[in-house]
Amino acid sequence: MRWLVVFLALSLLLIWRYGDRIAAYDLESASQEPVITLPQHPGELVAGRTVEQELDWSRLKPWALDRYGENTLCIAPFFAAYGNRPNRGSLDVTISTPDRSAQARLDMSAPRDNRFYPVCFDALSLEEVAGQNAVLTIRGVDGLLGSSVTTWLTSAHGGLPARVDGASAEHGLVYDVKVQVGNPRERWGAWVLVGLTALILTALARAVVQRGKP
């Protein structure tokens, strides 16, 4: 019985450590990884501040539309969360093309420092917007100075600079285009690995503490 408890405790510990990571297998990147050079950020995205970026479809992987065209579109900006302090408030993230737009709300406590954090648009698939003149807008809804996140900008986006609070910036937004694909096989695979690792470790711990005969 006590070894069952050890196994469960170990499993819970590993689930706590890797749960988010495994859940993120749901998303796959449809674009080449962005290059970040001379990074800058526009300051905290408090209420009313905006960052706009025209999406650069030339960065899509060549097979992205064939493989992921019908999948839900997500955009993952690269956030600065100020050392993961407890940020609060929310951001509205909008994608607009000439004939459609979709919006999602992001809780600012979620993004981690210097990490991509995806925002998914359930109403849009990749093929519905890819290749079109699409603008991503990130707008502060109710964030306060000292507890809001911001996004990183990079100089490596020649030709497509961002607009910050309506004014043209020298740098472009760092973002990744992702799609929701599910990947249940890989998620299950990771969970099974977690379970079996916990099981083997439990068996080893049991073997170590028992006074068995060789």
Added chain:
Amino acid sequence: MDLNRSAFWVAAGFALMALYLAFFVTPPGDIPDESGHFSYARDIARGDFFPLLGEATMAPDLWGRPREYWSTEPRDNWIAQHPPLYYLIAAGPLAVGELFSETHPVVYRLPRIASALSLGALIFVLYRLFSVAGVKPQRALLLAASTGFVPMVMQLASGTNNDIFLFLLSALASYYWVRFLQDQQIRHAYLFALWVTLAGATKMTAWVFMAPMVAILLFEMRRPPWAWLGHAVGVTAVALSFPILWMSRNLLHFGAPFYVYAEGAPSQQIQDYGFLQFMREQPVLDSIFAHFYGLFGFSGYCQTPELAQYCDGIRMTRLGDFPYHAFTDIMALVVLAYLVFLAMVFLRLRRAAGNQTSAATAGDGLPRSVQMHLQALLARPVVVNGLFVFGLLVGLGASLALYQNNFSRPGMAGSTQNLMMSVAPLAALLAGIGVLLSGAVRERLALYGAVLFFFFGSVLLYQVYAGYLDAGWLRGVQGRYFYPVLPLMLLALGLALERLRVPTLLWLLVTGVLALAFLDAFVTQVIPFYLSVRI
């Protein structure tokens, strides 16, 4: 539950994990050269038991590709250069599967069963090897399990590839080799020879391991001269039986006993490129070490036949971050412990020198071995001191030269790694001197591992260097090539830690860190890599 049973269940856990990865996670084709290994196994499953290098081709329908996407030109299967034993076994599940379907996606994964089960058997055999040699059984189990927590070992066990099976056969050969050194029962010598020839029937790298193993066994054999000679011939003949058959076949077909696949004609033969310059400028040891821990991917990214036009070459990634750093640091500490152990051995040998109660003169009724004669001759304080100083100076010089001339990546892992690898000549030389002087079998077992490892590594290094001069690019820098000598190297480290009285709980903690690193590697690097490159 006794420890053998615990070891069995732990081994079964590893086999189960490898089976799960084989059937549900590792993409088909994402094990090094899996397309060739699979094609070889399938040739056998379909009745062609000895496909010939140069004639054998890759299966055109790999991984269930529909006929309209089959490659039009047959591709050479260079994997046919390997001896056939692993493929004979891997062909079994495939032949059974093909009775039901030749194209079902699961069929292409069936030969992987052989590798996955080999991993389970390997963990158990390693546990038996370590415990029979003198590592406390609990710690022996932890050491054996740590091997399974090397991501590359698990990766290879989840694919169609001969390395884990070779590792298993080498562990079995090492087990009987150790038993013979301990009890001098001649059947153990022949069982060693049998397993080692089977290892030689699996991969030619085992031939390199076989030579010093047989030599040491004869060096340690305690028989009257004529019996010694008879068994020397007998054991050598059994050990060499398969390699000789394979060499004869190579001679018959290709005119060279060691014939292997040549990757095109030598493209740019390099002149005036010294060995030290080669070591300084090329990431040789760095790659071997990094690839030992984890080099993932191959051609498995190409999974959608309709998008095959985007498939070009291979996609691979090395493990990094926490898992790699944790492994490097743990290995560095273990190597440091081994150096401390060597110092303790020499202190003991100095004290024991001249004391004629050592095992060399113990009256157990058996004649002396060559080792014992030498030991009796050398076990004098002045000789021990002289040999120790000689080993220390020459070994330190060689290690320093290696350290200064070894390519090293900047950063902590690179420096730790460089230091750790650079002590190999020093450790091997001192260990080599130690086996001449030590009267305790268990102590010699802890020394032979370093000697064998260094010998094997030197041969590999020479091959890599010669290959570089020939082809102009670095090849063969795979840590998995060390699997044949790993059982005895691990045993040496285990016995050293045993001698240093490292507490079992610390072993458990280290195994726990390796397990966490292993899981971290798969969850945060390997599976995301599969997803990020998949077409």
